[in-house]
Amino acid sequence: MLQSGLVKYLRDGKGFEGTLIVAAVLYLLVFAAFPLIYTVVMSFQEVDMFTLGTLVRPFAGLTNYTDLFHRPEFAPIVWNTMIFVTLSIAFQLTIGFALALFFLQDFPGSTYVRGLFLAGWILPALVVGAVWRWIFAGDFGVLNYALQSLGLIDGQIYWLSDPAYALYSVIIANIWLGIPFNMILLSVGLAGIPGDVYEAAEMDGANVIQRFLTITLPMMGPTLGAVVALGVIFTLQQFDLVAALTQGGPANASNVAQYWSWQMSFQTYEISGGATVATMMIALVIVVAVIYVRSVQREQSF
Amino acid sequence: MKRYLLLAFALLFAAIYLFPVYWMYATALKTSGSIFKYPPELWPSEPLVQVSRVFAEHDIGRYLWNSLLVASGITAITMLLGTGAAYALANARGAKANVALFLVIVLQVLPPSLMVTPLFVAFNHVGLLDYPRTAVVLATAAKTLAFYIVLCRATFTQVPRELKDAALVDGNSHLGAFFLIILPLARNGILITSVLVFLQSFGEYVYSRSFIATRELQTATVNLATYLSANSADWVGLMNYAGIYVAPILIVFILLQRQIVTGLTSGALK
Numbered sequence: 031m032l033q034s035g036l037v038k039y040l041r042d043g044k045g046f047e048g049t050l051i052v053a054a055v056l057y058l059l060v061f062a063a064f065p066l067i068y069t070v071v072m073s074f075q076e077v078d079m080f081t082l083g084t085l086v087r088p089f090a091g092l093t094n095y096t097d098l099f100h101r102p103e104f105a106p107i108v109w110n111t112m113i114f115v116t117l118s119i120a121f122q123l124t125i126g127f128a129l130a131l132f133f134l135q136d137f138p139g140s141t142y143v144r145g146l147f148l149a150g151w152i153l154p155a156l157v158v159g160a161v162w163r164w165i166f167a168g169d170f171g172v173l174n175y176a177l178q179s180l181g182l183i184d185g186q187i188y189w190l191s192d193p194a195y196a197l198y199s200v201i202i203a204n205i206w207l208g209i210p211f212n213m214i215l216l217s218v219g220l221a222g223i224p225g226d227v228y229e230a231a232e233m234d235g236a237n238v239i240q241r242f243l244t245i246t247l248p249m250m251g252p253t254l255g256a257v258v259a260l261g262v263i264f265t266l267q268q269f270d271l272v273a274a275l276t277q278g279g280p281a282n283a284s285n286v287a288q289y290w291s292w293q294m295s296f297q298t299y300e301i302s303g304g305a306t307v308a309t310m311m312i313a314l315v316i317v318v319a320v321i322y323v324r325s326v327q328r329e330q331s332f
Numbered sequence: 333m334k335r336y337l338l339l340a341f342a343l344l345f346a347a348i349y350l351f352p353v354y355w356m357y358a359t360a361l362k363t364s365g366s367i368f369k370y371p372p373e374l375w376p377s378e379p380l381v382q383v384s385r386v387f388a389e390h391d392i393g394r395y396l397w398n399s400l401l402v403a404s405g406i407t408a409i410t411m412l413l414g415t416g417a418a419y420a421l422a423n424a425r426g427a428k429a430n431v432a433l434f435l436v437i438v439l440q441v442l443p444p445s446l447m448v449t450p451l452f453v454a455f456n457h458v459g460l461l462d463y464p465r466t467a468v469v470l471a472t473a474a475k476t477l478a479f480y481i482v483l484c485r486a487t488f489t490q491v492p493r494e495l496k497d498a499a500l501v502d503g504n505s506h507l508g509a510f511f512l513i514i515l516p517l518a519r520n521g522i523l524i525t526s527v528l529v530f531l532q533s534f535g536e537y538v539y540s541r542s543f544i545a546t547r548e549l550q551t552a553t554v555n556l557a558t559y560l561s562a563n564s565a566d567w568v569g570l571m572n573y574a575g576i577y578v579a580p581i582l583i584v585f586i587l588l589q590r591q592i593v594t595g596l597t598s599g600a601l602k
Contacts, residue, residue: 046506047423050416051432054477057413061474062439065450072450082453129345137338145589146346149353152585152592154535156553157574160560161356164567172355175371206352218597269445270537273557288445295449296542308446319441323434 066312072305079299094306103282103290110197111266111286114204118268119261121205123254126212131246133213134220144217147210155207159274162203166190166275193283196276200284203271208264212257219253220246252325259322266315287311353582359571367567386572390559395552396577398465402540402551403533405469410476410529415522418484419514423493433485440478444538447471452542464544468551471539476529483528483595487521488514524595527588531581552577 073094075087098104133144150158165173166189177183189199223246231241269288272278278285278293285293287307295304359367361379387393421433451471452461460467491514499509515522537553544550550558556573563569585592 046510047416047420050420051424051429054413054417054481055432055435057409057477058436058439058474061451061470062442062447062478063435065447065454066439066442068454069446069450072453077453082456085457132338132345133342135338137335137342139339140342141593142589143339143342143346145593147349148589148593148596149350149582149585152531152581153353153578154537154553154581156535156537156557157578158352160556160570160574161352163560163564164359164571165352165355167567170368170370170372172372172374179371206349209349214593214597263441267441267443267445269443270553273537273541274560277561288443292445292448292538292542295452301449301453304449308449311446312442315441315443316438319438323437 069305069308069312072302073309075302077301077305082301090302094302098303098306103285106282107285107287107290110282110284111288113197114201114268114286115262115265117198117201118204118208118265119258121201122208122212122261123257125205126209126257127216129209129213130216130220133217144213147213149210150207151210155268155270156274158207159203159271162199162206162271163190163275166199190276191280193280196280196284200271200275200286203275204265204268207268207271208261211264212261215257215260216250216253219250219257222253223249255325256322259318259325262318263315263322266311356571356578357575359567360575362568364566364568382568382572383576386569387576390555390569390573392552392555392573392576394548395550395555398549399534399536399551399553402465402468402472402536403530405466406472406476406533406536407526407530409469409473410480411522411526413473414477414480414484415515416510418481419488419510419518421481422485422488422491423496436478436481440475440482442475444471444475448538448542451539455543461543461545464546464549467543468536468539471543472533472536476533479532480525480529483525484518484522487518487525490521491517520591521595524588524591527584528592528595531584534581 074090074092075081075094076090077087081087129144129147133140165171168174168186168188168191171189173189174183174186177187187195189195227245227249228241231245236244266288268286269292272284272286272289276284278289282290288311291304291307291311293304294300294307358374358376360383361376361381362373363378363380366373366377417436421429421436424432448471451467455461455467455471460470495513495517496509499513500506504512535553536551537557540551540554541557544554556570556577559573560570
């Protein structure tokens with residue numbers, strides 16, 4: 031009796047759809063929300079190789095945080111992370127926007143050729159990192175050769191082992207990875223601007239630059255905001271490139287927070303430290319995500 | 333005339349952008365002596381196919397198999413849990429549904445390199461690390477599930493509501509309407525999103541690197557990374573390895589390019 035009632039509930043009415051949502055949400059709660067909370071808990075505990083297996087660990091208060099702030103590498107890594115995010119997004123967005131505008135023009139095969147760029151998005155970042163490592167190679171690398179042929183540099187640049195260049199090498203590879211996604215999203219935004227707005231402006235005598243500044247940019251505002259927010263989120267996820275190119279070296283010159291957290295947990299086994307960095311970074315990512323979701327939802331309600 | 337000039341420029345931009353992919357395969361065809369020439373040969377002067385030698389030498393088949401297993405597991409869990417949830421969320425209205433959708437989107441953005449610490453400790457408690465590939469599947473599916481729900485939900489919102497209502501009027505249950513009417517209509521979107529999930533999982537690195545301690549169980553990303561740090565001068569071997577690894581990905585991409593672009597653009601901003 032009870033069983034047939036349950037079957038009926040699942041087959042009909044709201045029960046079916048409700049169950050579908052609950053199943054997925056439950057999975058996400060166990061494998062995403064729970065670890066999220068657990069990492070916050072661990073950032074207030076002493077966690078190392080000895081207390082790893084126990085559930086009840088000594089409470090550490092804020093010492094994990096104060097220890098972290100007093101480490102000599104803390105400030106440089108925070109600074110690196112900021113440079114990494116800012117430069118990556120600035121160039122991904124500019125190049126992606128320029129390409130999106132270019133491919134908006136009417137010529138044969140434009141959609142197909144534009145789609146070819148997505149090859150960069152679909153390749154595993156670790157493999158992309160391996161290929162860029164070969165391109166960046168100091169003595170026989172093709173990048174140094176190209177720059178020398180163009181007369182831009184004289185000697186060899188040791189991209190990955192010179193502390194002055196290591197971070198920028200990772201950023202260059204990351205810009206390469208991010209261009210296609212930016213371009214595709216911005217293309218969608220551009221396609222949404224009605225053509226007659228441009229025609230009207232053209233009849234009023236507005237030139238290309240005026241049309242870009244007075245029509246394209248303002249109408250692309252919401253899309254640009256969403257793309258920047260997604261850019262921050264994706265850039266803070268970038269781990270594989272750092273692992274393939276520099277492993278944060280030399281001497282943390284190219285280390286960023288998301289890699290540092292992993293290094294502490296899995297290479298030096300300072301698990302509290304890793305959890306503490308993770309807590310702060312996750313808080314940052316969630317703030318950006320909430321801003322992004324709310325702006326997209328407000329957009330849709332119009 | 334101007335249109336063909338634009339096409340020429342477009343091809344030039346694409347060629348510059350895709351140069352790293354070309355360089356990977358060009359290097360894979362060079363001899364180990366000729367890669368250390370300066371200036372480098374932009375075109376391999378004496379091309380040498382070394383794929384099968386590298387494949388056997390590094391036991392690449394084993395690691396590709398592990399990657400395939402992991403990616404299949406992730407895709408299966410994602411499709412199983414995600415399809416229904418995406419459909420229900422496309423229909424649902426009200427505060428509860430909004431909270432669920434919000435949760436899904438926010439949980440999608442959590443960086444794996446930061447989530448791996450608590451997951452490792454928790455998996456260690458419950459003994460899941462004894463089954464490292466399962467651990468990778470379970471952890472990664474949490475990430476792909478959210479991505480899948482967001483994209484598939486966009487597909488389901490494009491299926492007209494009236495079709496489902498008509499099916500219900502005709503005497504179908506909600507279950508029947510979902511399987512017989514809605515799923516076939518949304519099939520293309522579901523398949524493309526699943527392909528994207530599979531391709532992403534096939535290149536997963538953070539969780540595999542952190543959970544899988546046994547060499548024989550490593551995925552191809554982890555094995556390639558190990559090889560990269562141990563023999564960083566064997567570029568011919570490395571580029572062959574990388575080229576073999578991404579060849580299936582590139583083939584799927586070329587075949588489904590148009591659908592992938594459409595699938596991404598329809599759901600990514602919503």
